[in-house]
Amino acid sequence: MTQHQSMTVGTDGACSGNPGPAGWAWAAAEGTLTSGVMARSTSQAAELQGVLEAITMFNDMPDLTVELDSACAMNTYASWMDNHKRRSWHTGDGSSPPTARSSRPSSTPAAPVAPPDCRRCGS
Template sequence: MKKIEIFTDGACSGNPGPGGYGTILRFNDITKELYGGDPKTTNNRMEMMAVIKGLQALKESCEITLYSDSQYVINAITKGWAEGWKKRGWVKSDKKPALNSDLWEIILQLLAVHKVSFVWVKGHAGHPENERCDHLAVTGSQEAKKLGKCFDKVVGE
């Protein structure tokens, strides 16, 4: 099974507001960068989109180490929150609706295909790949604001 590293970040100018995501995939010495944006979204949705786009870019089942500065994303998976919300019909333990259930559904489906280990990294602390993902996410946010629509891009295409 291929071992892949995925680095992710999301950004939002206003919350909600124009947002973007940045994702780096690394397999051995091959690196691929993805980014995109949405003119009206939230930071958490963009953090989730970064994860989704990274996992969707893989053509086969892989062993993945996924790095994110989003405690929302990491805790929802590693602490079983998202699975619990799904079992309760996308209702949290406090009986309030779970937010972003559409994206959690996609993430849970993708996690069933791959073996993923999540690693939290401190944002804006000099981690090279996190800083690059942040740059991509901010670029995505700016482009989404200009375009007025959602988009996805691969760097260099």
């Protein structure tokens, strides 16, 4: 799909109630955008889903910058996701209850050609 060598994509997610009905979106600097809904989710999961959907769409982009306003989504993707997936989305000590099903992303992308540069903007 992509013809450019670099791309900046802004992402966001939110929900009504926490958890509750949620939505996510991404918009690329060149004008492409998409969005989706989650029947019941948390704000953090919706934020992360927007990031994951953008990364999946632009997986072949050599120079991808993802701008987001969620430190949790940025840290989850950049630092924590491999451990979460390895533990089947359970907490690290094993004695705690599993991560809330509504907090898990609905999908996780294959590794991009190059890891995107995730930048936190706004608050």
